[in-house]
Amino acid sequence: MAEYRMMNNEELSAEKAQLEKLYKDFKDQGLKLDMSRGKPGADQLDLTNEMLDTLSSDAVMKGADGVDCRNYGILDGIAECKELFAEIMEVDVKNVIVGGNSSLNMMFDFVAQCMTHGAGSTPWAKLDKVKFLCPVPGYDRHFTICEYFGIEMVNVPMNSEGPDMDVLEELIKDETVKGMFCVPKYSNPQGITFSDETVKRIAALKPAAEDFRIIWDNAYCVHDINDTPDKLLNIFDECAKTDNEDMIIEVTSTSKISFPGAGVAALAASDNNIKMIKNRMSKQTIGNDKINQLRHALYFKNLDGIKAHMKRHAAIIAPKFEIVLEELANSVKPYNIASWENPNGGYFISLDVMNGCAKRVVELCKEAGVVLTGAGATYPYGKDPDDKNIRIAPTFPSVDELKTATKILCVCVKLATVEKLLENK
Amino acid sequence: MAEYRMMNNEELSAEKAQLEKLYKDFKDQGLKLDMSRGKPGADQLDLTNEMLDTLSSDAVMKGADGVDCRNYGILDGIAECKELFAEIMEVDVKNVIVGGNSSLNMMFDFVAQCMTHGAGSTPWAKLDKVKFLCPVPGYDRHFTICEYFGIEMVNVPMNSEGPDMDVLEELIKDETVKGMFCVPKYSNPQGITFSDETVKRIAALKPAAEDFRIIWDNAYCVHDINDTPDKLLNIFDECAKTDNEDMIIEVTSTSKISFPGAGVAALAASDNNIKMIKNRMSKQTIGNDKINQLRHALYFKNLDGIKAHMKRHAAIIAPKFEIVLEELANSVKPYNIASWENPNGGYFISLDVMNGCAKRVVELCKEAGVVLTGAGATYPYGKDPDDKNIRIAPTFPSVDELKTATKILCVCVKLATVEKLLENK
Numbered sequence: 001m002a003e004y005r006m007m008n009n010e011e012l013s014a015e016k017a018q019l020e021k022l023y024k025d026f027k028d029q030g031l032k033l034d035m036s037r038g039k040p041g042a043d044q045l046d047l048t049n050e051m052l053d054t055l056s057s058d059a060v061m062k063g064a065d066g067v068d069c070r071n072y073g074i075l076d077g078i079a080e081c082k083e084l085f086a087e088i089m090e091v092d093v094k095n096v097i098v099g100g101n102s103s104l105n106m107m108f109d110f111v112a113q114c115m116t117h118g119a120g121s122t123p124w125a126k127l128d129k130v131k132f133l134c135p136v137p138g139y140d141r142h143f144t145i146c147e148y149f150g151i152e153m154v155n156v157p158m159n160s161e162g163p164d165m166d167v168l169e170e171l172i173k174d175e176t177v178k179g180m181f182c183v184p185k186y187s188n189p190q191g192i193t194f195s196d197e198t199v200k201r202i203a204a205l206k207p208a209a210e211d212f213r214i215i216w217d218n219a220y221c222v223h224d225i226n227d228t229p230d231k232l233l234n235i236f237d238e239c240a241k242t243d244n245e246d247m248i249i250e251v252t253s254t255s256k257i258s259f260p261g262a263g264v265a266a267l268a269a270s271d272n273n274i275k276m277i278k279n280r281m282s283k284q285t286i287g288n289d290k291i292n293q294l295r296h297a298l299y300f301k302n303l304d305g306i307k308a309h310m311k312r313h314a315a316i317i318a319p320k321f322e323i324v325l326e327e328l329a330n331s332v333k334p335y336n337i338a339s340w341e342n343p344n345g346g347y348f349i350s351l352d353v354m355n356g357c358a359k360r361v362v363e364l365c366k367e368a369g370v371v372l373t374g375a376g377a378t379y380p381y382g383k384d385p386d387d388k389n390i391r392i393a394p395t396f397p398s399v400d401e402l403k404t405a406t407k408i409l410c411v412c413v414k415l416a417t418v419e420k421l422l423e424n425k
Numbered sequence: 426m427a428e429y430r431m432m433n434n435e436e437l438s439a440e441k442a443q444l445e446k447l448y449k450d451f452k453d454q455g456l457k458l459d460m461s462r463g464k465p466g467a468d469q470l471d472l473t474n475e476m477l478d479t480l481s482s483d484a485v486m487k488g489a490d491g492v493d494c495r496n497y498g499i500l501d502g503i504a505e506c507k508e509l510f511a512e513i514m515e516v517d518v519k520n521v522i523v524g525g526n527s528s529l530n531m532m533f534d535f536v537a538q539c540m541t542h543g544a545g546s547t548p549w550a551k552l553d554k555v556k557f558l559c560p561v562p563g564y565d566r567h568f569t570i571c572e573y574f575g576i577e578m579v580n581v582p583m584n585s586e587g588p589d590m591d592v593l594e595e596l597i598k599d600e601t602v603k604g605m606f607c608v609p610k611y612s613n614p615q616g617i618t619f620s621d622e623t624v625k626r627i628a629a630l631k632p633a634a635e636d637f638r639i640i641w642d643n644a645y646c647v648h649d650i651n652d653t654p655d656k657l658l659n660i661f662d663e664c665a666k667t668d669n670e671d672m673i674i675e676v677t678s679t680s681k682i683s684f685p686g687a688g689v690a691a692l693a694a695s696d697n698n699i700k701m702i703k704n705r706m707s708k709q710t711i712g713n714d715k716i717n718q719l720r721h722a723l724y725f726k727n728l729d730g731i732k733a734h735m736k737r738h739a740a741i742i743a744p745k746f747e748i749v750l751e752e753l754a755n756s757v758k759p760y761n762i763a764s765w766e767n768p769n770g771g772y773f774i775s776l777d778v779m780n781g782c783a784k785r786v787v788e789l790c791k792e793a794g795v796v797l798t799g800a801g802a803t804y805p806y807g808k809d810p811d812d813k814n815i816r817i818a819p820t821f822p823s824v825d826e827l828k829t830a831t832k833i834l835c836v837c838v839k840l841a842t843v844e845k846l847l848e849n850k
Contacts, residue, residue, distance in 0.1 A: 037497065039496055039497050039498075040496065042493060042496075045486075045493065045495040045496060048495075049482040049483075049486075050482045051482075052480055052481050052482050052484070052716075053481050053482045055477050056477050056478050056481065057474040057475045057476075057477050057478045058474075059477070061470075061474075068467060068470065068686075069686055069687070070470040070473075070684040070685070070686050070687060071464055071465065071467075071470060071684070071685050071686050072462065072464050072680075072685040072686060073464075073686070074686075100525045100526070100713070100714070101525070101713065101714045102710045102711065102712075102713075104709065104710055104711060105709050105710045108708060108709040108710070109709075112537050112541065115540075115541050115550070116537065116540050116541065116550055116574060123550065125540070125541055125548065125550040125551070126550070141708075141711075144707075144708050145708055145709075147708075148705070148708040149541060255497075259495040259496070259716065260495070260496050260497040260711070261493075261494055261495050261496050261497060261498070261499075261712060261714065261715040261716060262494070262495060262714045262715060262716035262717060280573070282569075283533060283566075283569045283570055283572075283573040284529065284530055284533040284534075284570075285527045285529055285530045285533070286527065286529060286566075286685070287527075287686060288525070288526065288527075289525070289526045289686065289687045289714065289717065290686040290687060291477075291684065291686060291687035292687060292714065292717070
């Protein structure tokens with residue numbers, strides 16, 4: 001077993017022939033496997049089924065403060081659900097708004113609000129140019145929100161502690177730079193958690209734009225998968241020290257705690273931001289689904305309840321991460337042709353293959369019946385400048401499917417690399 | 426008993442003294458009654474409690490086409506829920522989008538979309554002026570959406586057949602007039618249903634603005650309260666004849682069918698509009714709450730199921746409308762000082778008192794413990810030019826409360842009128 005880069009043409013050709021044979025064997029099986037999206041598996045969803053029993057026809061559908069959850073009202077969520085999210089996000093209840101079933105929707109609506117009404121400033125839609133910083137690789141749905149609103153995206157490279165702060169601190173001197181999306185814990189796709197130093201430097205930012213907003217997408221705040229979970233500093237605590245609390249809009253949801261299709265989302269922000277957001281919401285809705293809020297509050301009760309539940313998710317997910325990481329360690333690592341993180345939580349494994357090979361890997365996988373997230377999806381405009389990053393989502397397939405899919409992936413990574421090396425000779 | 430307008434000063438003063446005594450008696454009771462918002466009563470909400478039993482932990486949470494309703498996906502709603510709304514709105518399934526729990530939210534988001542992206546046109550936020558036509562009296566939450574987005578509102582008087590079409594046809598010659606909100610069946614607050622003639626004239630409009638959009642808020646489409654329900658022509662059928670289908674965005678919801686706090690909303694529109702709306706939604710969310718959609722589809726099954734359910738609502742609501750209408754007929758009508766409609770459905774009774782008296786009536790009621798919708802709320806900017814319209818919402822109070830509240834209201838109407846007549850002498 002030798003590193004591919006050390007091989008001569010003949011050795012590479014021999015290796016290629018062997019890989020092509022392996023690849024053909026898989027392809028001939030006519031498989032249909034999907035590692036493309038961060039969806040929980042059906043067994044994970046089963047974990048929450050009993051939540052539906054908390055409210056049947058004979059239940060008193062009243063919140064702790066007596067509000068009838070069936071009727072209109074309560075713009076920002078019932079008290080016990082706000083408390084639950086306040087505990088999850090470690091913020092004051094008054095700084096929480098409970099939304100509908102989607103934190104993506106809350107983020108989109110916040111950006112839409114900034115477009116039409118600004119953030120205590122000129123509406124962004126009235127400006128010639130609005131830019132957002134995008135830690136890369138990152139979450140495609142953040143990028144598509146920016147793209148939809150015509151917000152120009154500027155890449156900021158991620159390192160092992162989060163976004164490269166030297167680059168970021170330089171870029172925010174541009175007053176057309178109005179914001180940034182980020183996933184501070186178990187980042188999508190790398191599973192990196194921002195270090196204390198990074199969080200502190202973010203909290204201390206003094207952007208040229210006074211209406212600079214960071215959308216702190218804390219989607220994986222309680223989504224640990226092993227006994228050495230990452231710890232993320234509380235961004236609001238840090239921002240309180242730097243008088244920068246208006247800079248942060250945090251969101252999270254129970255999509256990967258209870259049900260992705262019927263969870264509850266929430267937002268945390270400073271008093272000023274909460275006021276502006278509630279003002280908009282008061283025109284937008286009379287209130288979100290309070291029965292579902294009550295269901296969640298009754299079932300999970302508090303953060304301890306959530307944590308116990310997340311251990312049950314971890315018991316299902318962790319072995320799946322292991323399958324992928326082991327196969328990569330065994331069949332890719334020896335060739336020194338790719339790199340990846342070993343995340344302690346989240347939903348993804350981010351695989352960096354050799355420059356110029358990611359699209360080819362995804363293509364080869366697809367032809368062999370394994371769907372991966374499109375190459376480039378982890379970059380703004382779908383353009384990975386090095387064509388190297390691939391996002392692997394191990395949760396949705398069954399263990400058996402995942403084993404096969406990962407084997408195929410590894411063969412494709414090797415085959416694409418050998419092809420590229422031969423091409424470059 | 427004589428008409429107040431025929432009375433001389435002395436007679437009016439005597440009447441005033443008598444009314445003040447009645448008023449004081451009520452006031453001294455320290456009542457707390459609310460006729461302000463169109464909220465169903467708790468007994469109405471009880472009608473739907475069994476819907477919660479359709480999905481308990483042992484249920485198969487799959488849609489008819491096999492989709493797992495617990496997981497991500499299905500942007501525009503599960504098949505059986507789309508079918509249900511297609512039947513309710515009498516449109517093709519492909520022209521339906523199922524939303525979250527709020528049709529208000531779908532309307533707000535549509536206007537927001539027009540602001541940032543236009544309606545196949547220049548984004549409205551880029552224009553110097555955008556106007557909307559507002560049939561008056563109308564629904565305050567339509568007006569606040571316009572106000573939030575800086576859309577200038579132009580009053581169009583309602584008559585017994587809907588908006589005054591002569592006025593409307595004139596106003597749409599202005600190309601800054603970009604749209605109109607309306608409640609075509611059992612209008613809020615008058616309970617007027619647009620006549621066939623009105624619907625046909627609306628369908629035949631040729632506005633100067635090509636991106637003119639009518640938000641057809643069909644909130645009360647199945648909300649009949651007696652055996653002589655109004656019939657509304659299908660606006661899309663009429664618009665098909667005039668090649669004007671892109672002009673209409675219809676919304677409705679189950680807020681007053683199932684639960685206001687946990688219902689399902691939907692939108693119907695032309696192929697072109699659906700495409701633009703889905704494009705935005707694909708950036709905004711991965712999908713709305715499919716478990717709640719499934720719950721509704723399983724419980725109501727089809728339009729017949731909805732209609733049977735609405736009869737149960739009517740059995741509770743109709744007597745409440747009767748209480749108000751009878752009291753008005755008995756204790757206000759003889760004095761010829763106010764007018765109102767006798768609606769066949771919807772949620773409101775619209776009371777026109779003598780010009781300049783509405784605010785005073787609401788104030789008097791409030792002081793006696795009866796909360797009404799604020800005077801002026803049924804007009805853009807909260808400004809009723811004649812200060813005459815009061816919206817009465819009879820559904821939320823109990824029958825006993827409603828009887829008392831209506832008695833107080835009638836005394837206040839008479840007292841305010843006598844005060845005004847004396848003032849004008």
